[in-house]
Amino acid sequence: MAVEAAHRQEPPPSIRQIERRAAAAWPASITEECGGWLLRHSPGVGRQRCNSALPPVPYVGGVERVERFYGERDMPTRIQVSPAEYHGELDASLASRGYRRTGETSVxxxxxxxxxxxxxxxxxxxxxxxxxxxxxxxxxxxxxxxxxxxxxxxxxxxxxxxxxxxxxxxxxxxxxxxxxxxxxxxxxxxxxxxxxxxxxxxxxxxxxxxxxxxxxxxxxxxxxxxxxxxxxxxxxxxxxxxxxxxxxxxxxxxxxxx
Missing domain, CATH: 3.40.630.30 (Gcn5-related N-acetyltransferase (GNAT))
Incomplete structure (x- = not known):
């Protein structure tokens, strides 16, 4: 099921609703929308959710801009690959760029x-x-x-x-x-x-x-x-x-x- 979903272009509306509501419900101090990406940073907070970038679906590139956003803040670049079932291309690209995988989570x-x-x-x-x-x-x-x-x-x-x-x-x-x-x-x-x-x-x-x-x-x-x-x-x-x-x-x- 997950393998099949990874090749789909669009997740169901319910998943989109959850993703955006979850981002608003746990708000970061600093947010920036860029090319469909939601960039989040909260100084002094170590939680991944409010110090990571949420990608657009479908993925259309833009990782370099994400890296600049976090580099300007002396932060590691952290990307929330969500929903993972619809981001096979992004995940493979990040792996090839040396990004390590962590924080396996079920919604x-x-x-x-x-x-x-x-x-x-x-x-x-x-x-x-x-x-x-x-x-x-x-x-x-x-x-x-x-x-x-x-x-x-x-x-x-x-x-x-x-x-x-x-x-x-x-x-x-x-x-x-x-x-x-x-x-x-x-x-x-x-x-x-x-x-x-x-x-x-x-x-x-x-x-x-x-x-x-x-x-x-x-x-x-x-x-x-x-x-x-x-x-x-x-x-x-x-x-x-x-x-x-x-x-x-x-x-x-x-x-x-x-």
Missing amino acids: LTAATEDVAAAASVRAAASVQVGLTGTPGPWLGVFAELDGHDDSAAVGEEVLSRIASPAAFLSVVLDGRPRGMGLFVAERGWAGVFCMATAPGERRRGVATAVLGAGARWARDQGAARLYLQVERDNEAAVRLYTRAGFTHSHTYHYRIRP
């Missing part, structure tokens, strides 16, 4: 109602999920559970720039953060980001409760569909999302040249 989608229903059955009744429309105190939860050194920069350079309606979700037990998630809604879709559970609370329904609360919020925003991105080797997360009703949409990975 999953689900009907919002299905996730809300599945979560209502599986979530522990004792898990209460807090929800706010602005980052505020949630940033403390994010800093504790995120597990990266750039959490403060992400809060300032990315989370504070989210323009669409957003739900910042958290589970706090005995005064300590135990779970979190972020849902961002835009034009019938809602993206799921920043899902994390404290190690000692895993398999106790915390993540399922967060998914359920987020799905109900998304439904109230008129978002009939959900999407999320999960690293392909994160088997526990993939199982969680599959049980909640998510199915495969497409994949992406990054190509990086220092």
